[in-house]
Amino acid sequence: MEAVLRPYELGTxxxxxxxxLAHCGPTMxxxxxxxxxxxxxxxxxxxxxxxxxxxxxxxxxxxxQRQKLLRMTAAGxxxxxxxxxxxxxHDVAFKGMDDTAIANAIRVxxxxxxxxxxxxxxx
Amino acid sequence: MEAVLRPYELGTxxxxxxxxLAHCGPTMxxxxxxxxxxxxxxxxxxxxxxxxxxxxxxxxxxxxQRQKLLRMTAAGxxxxxxxxxxxxxHDVAFKGMDDTAIANAIRVxxxxxxxxxxxxxxx
DNA sequence: ACAATATTGTCAGATGGCTAACAAAAAAGC
DNA sequence: GCTTTTTTGTTAGCCATCTGACAATATTGT
Numbered sequence: 001m002e003a004v005l006r007p008y009e010l011g012t013x014x015x016x017x018x019x020x021l022a023h024c025g026p027t028m029x030x031x032x033x034x035x036x037x038x039x040x041x042x043x044x045x046x047x048x049x050x051x052x053x054x055x056x057x058x059x060x061x062x063x064x065q066r067q068k069l070l071r072m073t074a075a076g077x078x079x080x081x082x083x084x085x086x087x088x089x090h091d092v093a094f095k096g097m098d099d100t101a102i103a104n105a106i107r108v109x110x111x112x113x114x115x116x117x118x119x120x121x122x123x
Numbered sequence: 124m125e126a127v128l129r130p131y132e133l134g135t136x137x138x139x140x141x142x143x144l145a146h147c148g149p150t151m152x153x154x155x156x157x158x159x160x161x162x163x164x165x166x167x168x169x170x171x172x173x174x175x176x177x178x179x180x181x182x183x184x185x186x187x188q189r190q191k192l193l194r195m196t197a198a199g200x201x202x203x204x205x206x207x208x209x210x211x212x213h214d215v216a217f218k219g220m221d222d223t224a225i226a227n228a229i230r231v232x233x234x235x236x237x238x239x240x241x242x243x244x245x246x
Numbered sequence: 247a248c249a250a251t252a253t254t255g256t257c258a259g260a261t262g263g264c265t266a267a268c269a270a271a272a273a274a275g276c
Numbered sequence: 277g278c279t280t281t282t283t284t285g286t287t288a289g290c291c292a293t294c295t296g297a298c299a300a301t302a303t304t305g306t
């Protein structure tokens with residue numbers, strides 16, 4: 001992803017923010033934190049970059065003034081349309097491989113992840 | 124790993140440097156770059172941290188003055204002995220799982236990685 | 247209603263990763 | 277032998293991530 005995105009001066013997480021805004025419309029920053037599985041502070045920094053680049057706007061909510069709504073700007077939408085389709089990456093990596101083997105791999109990793117998370121919580 | 128190492132103020136890559144020095148003895152910095160699969164600049168920064176902490180020494184080579192030999196200090200060896208065994212992490216993640224399933228998962232990921240690397244090289 | 251608590255975003259400072267550019271030293275070529 | 281190239285490490289600057297502390301704002305509890 002880095003390699004594909006570099007010419008556009010976009011990092012992968014920046015790309016993911018744009019992806020969310022393009023597919024789900026304007027979103028509260030706090031909801032993006034959950035969607036991207038990232039810390040509040042991390043997202044704050046990333047949004048900061050996107051705002052400085054003029055690709056995303058932060059609109060304070062009228063009822064809850066803590067929250068901010070994120071919206072793609074016209075420039076953001078323009079850039080988004082120029083971006084190449086990242087699905088090729090998935091194809092390059094997995095096309096033609098045995099589907100059940102892939103599914104198995106995913107299960108193995110998910111199980112390991114869950115176990116480690118439980119372990120960290122307990123300790 | 125982060126969670127286990129945090130009480131000792133060690134990052135995972137710092138740990139890995141100590142691991143190498145503990146298991147393979149003093150090592151040239153350039154060889155560590157290959158062992159850790161990391162950029163020269165990245166390792167340089169990490170070594171910088173370990174040197175500041177007094178856990179590792181950088182000794183310029185007598186014959187080739189560009190190269191630097193890395194050696195654990197007494198303080199580094201002392202800390203290393205205190206560190207918990209990280210094998211528990213492997214156990215927590217994978218113990219009791221089907222070995223062939225794990226081997227399959229590894230194969231899937233290795234293949235995907237190789238394909239992506241080839242793709243990046245070509246493009 | 248007011249005090250205590252929880253949520254949301256930001257800032258500061260750290261790690262770890264990258265690239266690009268540089269300096270010093272060694273090796274290769276001519 | 278001297279020039280050019282390669283190797284080695286560092287520095288600077290960027291992105292992404294984390295934790296911890298903070299301010300502002302809501303919510304809850306009494």
